[in-house]
Amino acid sequence: ACGSKETTGEKAGSEKVYKVGVDTTYPPFEYKDGNEYKGIDIDLINAIAKNQGFKIELNPMDFGGIIPAMQANQLDVAIAGMSITDERKKVVDFSTPYFDAGLTVVVKKDNSNIKSVDDLKGKTVAVKKGTTGAKFAQDNASKLGINVVQFNDSPAMFQEVSNGNADALIEDYPVISYAIAQKDLGLKIVGDRLNGDQYGIAVLKGQNQDVLKKINKGLAELKKDGTYDKIVKSYLGE
Numbered sequence: 001a002c003g004s005k006e007t008t009g010e011k012a013g014s015e016k017v018y019k020v021g022v023d024t025t026y027p028p029f030e031y032k033d034g035n036e037y038k039g040i041d042i043d044l045i046n047a048i049a050k051n052q053g054f055k056i057e058l059n060p061m062d063f064g065g066i067i068p069a070m071q072a073n074q075l076d077v078a079i080a081g082m083s084i085t086d087e088r089k090k091v092v093d094f095s096t097p098y099f100d101a102g103l104t105v106v107v108k109k110d111n112s113n114i115k116s117v118d119d120l121k122g123k124t125v126a127v128k129k130g131t132t133g134a135k136f137a138q139d140n141a142s143k144l145g146i147n148v149v150q151f152n153d154s155p156a157m158f159q160e161v162s163n164g165n166a167d168a169l170i171e172d173y174p175v176i177s178y179a180i181a182q183k184d185l186g187l188k189i190v191g192d193r194l195n196g197d198q199y200g201i202a203v204l205k206g207q208n209q210d211v212l213k214k215i216n217k218g219l220a221e222l223k224k225d226g227t228y229d230k231i232v233k234s235y236l237g238e
């Protein structure tokens with residue numbers, strides 16, 4: 001009876017709840033269904049936290065705000081269909097890759113002039129702020145001769161092409177193919193994937209290394225025991 005009560009109290013009171021940044025609207029990776037957040041990323045981070053015994057709290061926001069929020073110490077972790085890039089590696093540390101994505105060009109279904117990225121000369125291309133798609137468009141704007149317009153979220157960007165205000169958009173292949181399969185957006189994918197982006201879970205560079213280790217360990221265990229495949233299949237089918 002010497003001090004055990006105090007120790008227990010301290011431990012319970014100081015348990016860290018990791019703040020996890022997620023994209024607001026990015027099915028099948030994250031989306032709101034009623035009051036509940038769902039998606040591959042949501043199920044995955046919950047399963048990792050359960051497997052490794054840490055607590056999380058979801059913080060949905062526009063994708064472009066996630067890395068700035070990490071830098072302002074408002075988030076500990078991010079899982080947001082975030083592509084692993086060398087540029088981002090200067091400010092965040094990534095987990096091992098957990099999903100193969102890659103960028104693709106999307107146009108209106110009845111557009112027969114744009115068959116690939118090479119047909120975009122003189123066209124207006126919609127992108128989402130802070131994404132690898134936005135970076136691709138900006139980096140290649142003069143080479144491709146495109147006019148780039150930016151949006152805060154994917155649905156707004158899709159809408160811009162659906163309603164004819166922009167000629168094309170750039171989005172991650174699994175996201176736009178899921179969106180097109182879910183409902184008729186009047187859009188189609190053209191050409192080959194522009195790159196081989198892979199998704200990673202991020203922490204601020206040099207920070208939260210303990211939880212990053214747990215994330216990698218949890219990810220490996222969930223891949224081995226079939227949980228990872230089960231989660232992906234529950235959204236994407238076979």
Ligand SMILES: NC(=O)CC[C@H](N)C(=O)O
Pocket residue numbers: 023026063080081082083084101128130131132133172197
């Ligand atoms: N949530 C997103 O829109 C992510 C887009 C892209 N994978 C990126 O990392 O920039």
